[in-house]
Amino acid sequence: MKTLEQENKQNKKLSIEDKLFLVKNKKDKISHITINKKICKKCQHKACLIVCPAKSYEENHGTIEVAYENCLECGSCRVICTDGAIKWENPRGGFGVRFKNG
Amino acid sequence: MSQNDKVEVIIVGAGPAGLTCAYSLAKRGAEVVVIERGEYPGAKNMFGGIFFSSIMEKIFPEFFDEAPWERFVGKRKFSILAGKSELAFDMMPSAFNEKPYNHSFITLRGTMDGWLAKKAEGAGVSIITDYCVSDFLYEKGKIVGITSGSGDEDNLLADMIVCAEGANSILTEKAKLRKKIDPERRSIAIKENMRLPQNVIEDRFGLAGRQGAAFEYFGEAVQGLLGNGFIYTNKDSLSVGVGFSLSDFIKNRNGKNPNDILEDFKSHPSIAPLLKGAEIVEYMAHMIPSDGFDSLPKLYRDGLLVIGDAAGLLNTSFFHEGVNLAMASGIYAADTIMEARRKNDFSSQTLSLYEEKLKDSFVLQDIKNCKNFLSFLHKNKSLINDYPTLMNDILVDYFRVSEKPKTAVKKEIFRKVKKNVKFTRLAREMWGAWSNLI
Numbered sequence: 001m002k003t004l005e006q007e008n009k010q011n012k013k014l015s016i017e018d019k020l021f022l023v024k025n026k027k028d029k030i031s032h033i034t035i036n037k038k039i040c041k042k043c044q045h046k047a048c049l050i051v052c053p054a055k056s057y058e059e060n061h062g063t064i065e066v067a068y069e070n071c072l073e074c075g076s077c078r079v080i081c082t083d084g085a086i087k088w089e090n091p092r093g094g095f096g097v098r099f100k101n102g
Numbered sequence: 103m104s105q106n107d108k109v110e111v112i113i114v115g116a117g118p119a120g121l122t123c124a125y126s127l128a129k130r131g132a133e134v135v136v137i138e139r140g141e142y143p144g145a146k147n148m149f150g151g152i153f154f155s156s157i158m159e160k161i162f163p164e165f166f167d168e169a170p171w172e173r174f175v176g177k178r179k180f181s182i183l184a185g186k187s188e189l190a191f192d193m194m195p196s197a198f199n200e201k202p203y204n205h206s207f208i209t210l211r212g213t214m215d216g217w218l219a220k221k222a223e224g225a226g227v228s229i230i231t232d233y234c235v236s237d238f239l240y241e242k243g244k245i246v247g248i249t250s251g252s253g254d255e256d257n258l259l260a261d262m263i264v265c266a267e268g269a270n271s272i273l274t275e276k277a278k279l280r281k282k283i284d285p286e287r288r289s290i291a292i293k294e295n296m297r298l299p300q301n302v303i304e305d306r307f308g309l310a311g312r313q314g315a316a317f318e319y320f321g322e323a324v325q326g327l328l329g330n331g332f333i334y335t336n337k338d339s340l341s342v343g344v345g346f347s348l349s350d351f352i353k354n355r356n357g358k359n360p361n362d363i364l365e366d367f368k369s370h371p372s373i374a375p376l377l378k379g380a381e382i383v384e385y386m387a388h389m390i391p392s393d394g395f396d397s398l399p400k401l402y403r404d405g406l407l408v409i410g411d412a413a414g415l416l417n418t419s420f421f422h423e424g425v426n427l428a429m430a431s432g433i434y435a436a437d438t439i440m441e442a443r444r445k446n447d448f449s450s451q452t453l454s455l456y457e458e459k460l461k462d463s464f465v466l467q468d469i470k471n472c473k474n475f476l477s478f479l480h481k482n483k484s485l486i487n488d489y490p491t492l493m494n495d496i497l498v499d500y501f502r503v504s505e506k507p508k509t510a511v512k513k514e515i516f517r518k519v520k521k522n523v524k525f526t527r528l529a530r531e532m533w534g535a536w537s538n539l540i
Contacts, residue, residue: 008374012381016361019294019385026141047285051351053292053360053387073146074387075270076290079283080348090139090272093250094232098141101295101339101384102148102211 016055020070028095031068032088033077039085040064048077048086073097108259109135111439112248113266114235114273116143118425119410120266121218121227122161122432128225130440135258136219136227137248139234144215147268148293148388151334151341152316153209154426157433159202162221166201170213172336173314174203177307181372183322183331184494188372199313205426208314208334208341210295237276238263238406244448245277245405262405262439262448266432269389269411271399279408280399285348286480287397287414289329289390292360293343296380300338306376307335321490323367325356328479328486331367333376340380342368345390347476360387392418395473401460402453407435415465419472419539427465434459478538482531492522 046064048057054070057077066077066086073096078088090096111127113120116138124134140146152175159165176199181190198204219229236251239259247259267273269288274280298306307315314335323331329346344364358366368377393399393414401408409415410428417423438456442448460466479486499515 004371008369008371011369011374011377013365013369014382019361019382022382022384023386045352047351050357050359051290051348053290055359055361072385072387073270074290074292074389075272076288076348076387076389078270078272079288079389080285080351082285082352084282088272089236090234090270092252093139093234094141096140096146097386098145099148099384099386100210100212101336101341102144102146102293102386102388 020054023072024098024100025069026095026098027069028091030092031066032091032096033066033068033071034087035064035066036085036087037063039083043081043083043085045082047080051076051080071096107257108247109133110260110443111135111262111264112137112258112260113264114248115266115268115410115412116140116219116229116231117147117215117266117268117410117428118158118218119412119428119432120264121215121222122157122429123264123266123409123436124227124432125161125218125222125225126433126436127439128222128227130436132439132443134227135260136222136229137233137235137258138229138231141231142216143219143229143231144212147211147215148291148386149211149424150291150293150332150343150345150422151208151210151336152422153207153214154205154423155207156205157426157429159205161429161433169217171207171209173208173309173312174199175206175208175316176203176313177309177315179315179317181317181319181323182490182494183319183370183372184491185322186371187494187498188370189490189494189497206316208316208336210336210341235267235273238273243404245403262407262442264435264439265406265408265412266410267412269391271408271412274399274408274412277403277406279401279403279406284397285352286476287391287393288348289345289392290348290360290387291343291345291390292364292385292387293341294364294382294386295336295384296340296342296377297338297383298340298380302379303335303338303340309335319367319373320486323370325358325363325366326483326487327351327363328476328483331364331373333373339383340377342377347392347480348389349480390424391416392476394418394476395466395470398469401457402450404450404453405448407438407453407456409435415460415469417468417472419475421468421472423468427468430463430465431460434463434465474538478534482534485531485535488522492519
């Protein structure tokens with residue numbers, strides 16, 4: 001007999017990349033998110049790195065970069081950026097995510 | 103559009119608030135244009151899953167027969183996850199399983215917002231999609247129009263603008279109606295749509311016909327953050343997700359991102375069997391307002407009204423009503439605009455009527471009533487974390503089969519409780535819970 005854990009392991013797990021692949025998204029060439037590096041450097045919590053549900057934020061050699069193409073447009077990073085380093089505008093009309101089952 | 107194009111009312115955002123406002127105005131003869139940044143109404147919208155429909159059904163009595171709702175909420179469960187255990191309160195009130203089904207319908211926004219948009223268009227509303235409003239246009243301090251920021255030819259002017267932009271209220275900030283949003287005033291919710299055959303859903307959740315289940319999970323479901331996990335049954339898919347306060351990601355971080363927390367939730371031994379064989383079709387994210395009565399934005403200024411999520415109009419308590427309040431605010435905004443139109447005066451003085459109407463209704467009264475709900479829970483996390491775990495431990499001890507005499511078991515339990523609970527503190531917390539949560 002299998003343990004509960006073994007039984008439940010049968011459920012398929014998708015990586016975040018696979019999940020993002022499922023999202024219909026018309027990607028713009030222009031980023032709708034910009035980061036003010038000067039302000040960003042002073043930030044103590046860097047919560048953008050963990051709050052983004054698309055894992056769009058990454059830290060490279062002390063600098064935070066954003067892969068705006070993966071953005072799900074929730075805006076959480078903008079709100080959590082308490083110092084205001086992240087400038088977040090809605091993607092231009094017609095661009096960005098297209099949810100079906102929201 | 104040319105630079106001088108002008109209409110009577112522009113509504114920014116084709117969600118339930120904006121479309122209701124538009125429909126209500128058009129029905130009374132006003133010229134209304136709804137501007138939507140997505141490719142279709144609903145393209146940028148997401149919610150947990152329950153459409154509270156009492157306002158909807160007042161406007162559209164055909165809602166029940168015609169609207170694309172998935173299932174009515176016949177079964178509800180409030181559950182606490184502790185470790186690998188679950189403790190739950192299950193309900194299936196017969197009153198909620200017959201018309202009007204407690205005005206609670208599990209819904210997907212893509213289809214429902216589209217249905218509402220068709221109703222608005224039927225009443226004469228024009229809906230322009232693929233247009234993102236980047237800012238308002240001003241004239242002597244009055245808001246007089248909108249711009250996409252890509253050139254004057256896209257500008258559109260109006261007597262009145264209604265901002266129904268949603269929870270990520272960028273325009274409301276630009277119009278100086280609110281300061282930069284505090285992370286404590288927003289939650290993030292992520293959701294997956296998981297396909298599962300209709301008969302499997304009905305067998306697995308014990309549902310008959312169009313009956314649906316709304317399961318909400320607290321405690322370990324969101325790993326000590328302030329929020330909850332959920333499963334809602336659609337016709338042939340499940341809405342599965344988690345939501346939690348953004349401020350917890352600053353204060354209370356455990357390094358996990360929302361998707362990690364969702365995956366942990368989905369693999370909990372109580373949840374995983376419910377999802378067996380379900381295929382992920384879509385992954386979505388959205389913010390939820392939790393402004394609360396004391397930090398609502400200013401709701402109007404010359405030429406502008408703010409409605410729905412943009413105005414922070416959401417019942418943040420156990421009820422989690424959003425759509426209902428959004429639609430009500432849309433109607434009160436429409437009533438106010440009709441009055442302003444009659445007087446030909448769109449100044450903030452006339453528009454203040456909107457706030458009066460909200461105050462006289464369940465919208466602001468309910469928001470006022472639950473104003474301490476979230477701050478109380480933020481300050482008293484033991485209520486959602488420690489006590490549920492202890493409660494689970496106690497029940498496990500109580501029901502555990504052994505040869506130990508039950509009187510000895512009871513004594514042990516009492517000692518455990520005494521060790522873990524300070525009764526004066528518990529009394530204080532219970533009183534706080536009674537006055538702030540219920």
